[in-house]
Amino acid sequence: MIRLHNVSKTYQLKGRRDGVARSVQALKQVDFHVPAGQIHGVIGLSGAGKSTLIRCVNLLERPTTGTVTVDGRELTGLSRQALNQARHGMGMIFQHFNLLTNRTVFANVALPLELMGMPRSEIRSRVTPLLELVGLADKASQHPAQLSGGQKQRVAIARALASRPKVLLCDEATSALDPQTTGSILALLRDINQQLGLTILLITHEMEVVKSICHRVSLISDGELVEEAEVGDFFTSPSTHLGREFLNDFLKLEPPRALIERLEESPGPHTHPVVRLAFRGDAVAAPLVSRLARECGVDVSILQAKVESIQERTLGLMIAELMGPAAKTREALDYLESHDLKVEVLGHVQRDA
Numbered sequence: 001m002i003r004l005h006n007v008s009k010t011y012q013l014k015g016r017r018d019g020v021a022r023s024v025q026a027l028k029q030v031d032f033h034v035p036a037g038q039i040h041g042v043i044g045l046s047g048a049g050k051s052t053l054i055r056c057v058n059l060l061e062r063p064t065t066g067t068v069t070v071d072g073r074e075l076t077g078l079s080r081q082a083l084n085q086a087r088h089g090m091g092m093i094f095q096h097f098n099l100l101t102n103r104t105v106f107a108n109v110a111l112p113l114e115l116m117g118m119p120r121s122e123i124r125s126r127v128t129p130l131l132e133l134v135g136l137a138d139k140a141s142q143h144p145a146q147l148s149g150g151q152k153q154r155v156a157i158a159r160a161l162a163s164r165p166k167v168l169l170c171d172e173a174t175s176a177l178d179p180q181t182t183g184s185i186l187a188l189l190r191d192i193n194q195q196l197g198l199t200i201l202l203i204t205h206e207m208e209v210v211k212s213i214c215h216r217v218s219l220i221s222d223g224e225l226v227e228e229a230e231v232g233d234f235f236t237s238p239s240t241h242l243g244r245e246f247l248n249d250f251l252k253l254e255p256p257r258a259l260i261e262r263l264e265e266s267p268g269p270h271t272h273p274v275v276r277l278a279f280r281g282d283a284v285a286a287p288l289v290s291r292l293a294r295e296c297g298v299d300v301s302i303l304q305a306k307v308e309s310i311q312e313r314t315l316g317l318m319i320a321e322l323m324g325p326a327a328k329t330r331e332a333l334d335y336l337e338s339h340d341l342k343v344e345v346l347g348h349v350q351r352d353a
């Protein structure tokens with residue numbers, strides 16, 4: 001449904017440095033595909049290029065090179081008029097809602113339809129069910145100033161859906177909301193995705209958003225997409241250092257500081273491995289620790305552990321020190337890997353320390 005091919009974006013900055021024009025390369029050769037009906041999240045640190053990426057999808061920012069295709073139409077090749085037409089197929093919501101303060105809730109939702117030249121009676125029959133869908137039927141005649149942040153975002157969602165788009169772009173849509181309101185807006189987006197089959201692309205810096213509603217996630221760093229995975233896989237075993245940092249920060253699952261300071265990169269003659277274990281499905285319930293002791297002769301000292309629900313899946317995470325002779329702890333690591341656990345050796349600590 002959404003396809004970016006080799007998209008780069010360079011912003012030209014004002015002024016020159018040492019006689020040379022200054023520029024920022026915000027996107028670097030991005031290739032990206034979101035199939036129809038998916039909720040796809042793009043996560044990254046501040047300045048990584050998330051907003052630029054999402055704004056390139058509806059050409060609010062025009063890529064410097066590359067092509068953008070939405071619903072089979074290559075937008076980068078369209079005339080201005082054809083592009084305006086194609087944009088009706090894409091709704092967008094923003095962090096700060098971008099409502100018109102002098103218009104009522106009803107009139108805000110009606111605006112895109114008025115701009116399309118739709119007759120009044122048709123507008124009414126389109127807007128009323130949308131306000132019901134977002135739970136604001138009783139607020140139709142109020143103004144944005146009379147609404148909470150969550151209600152304002154609901155108006156923005158109804159407005160974005162007014163032209164019956166196939167794609168909804170969400171630019172940090174919950175970043176200005178408290179956790180509870182965030183939850184209700186995410187639930188609404190999930191309903192819309194399921195009921196209307198809408199394809200949703202969202203950018204966020206919050207792992208909670210990705211965890212709650214996304215099917216797949218991409219990680220952007222310094223203008224490049226560095227990782228992409230199913231959400232369940234990303235939360236079990238991110239493949240990049242940055243992905244692991246995001247995950248650890250979210251899960252707050254780090255070895256104790258005193259232990260981190262003692263961690264050595266390579267094993268020595270008298271060291272124990274410290275591991276992060278991620279397990280899901282059947283392995284979550286398995287009496288892992290006692291089995292390691294029984295079957296491998298290795299004692300497990302659990303430093304931290306937690307169980308997370310990632311959508312319909314259960315994910316267990318543990319940081320543990322495996323204590324025993326080197327040959328036995330190696331055997332234990334093989335045992336864990338052969339039982340469908342993701343094992344990451346974080347380092348090694350001296351046995352007698």
Ligand SMILES: Nc1ncnc2c1ncn2[C@@H]1O[C@H](COP(=O)(O)OP(=O)(O)OP(=O)(O)O)[C@@H](O)[C@H]1O
Binds near residue numbers: 045052053205
């Ligand atoms: N209009 C612009 N002119 C010049 N540089 C820009 C412009 N917009 C963004 N940039 C630069 O491009 C890079 C990517 O910015 P972008 O806003 O896409 O990142 P982001 O990941 O959305 O960041 P944040 O989470 O802080 O909003 C940054 O270095 C930023 O300073």
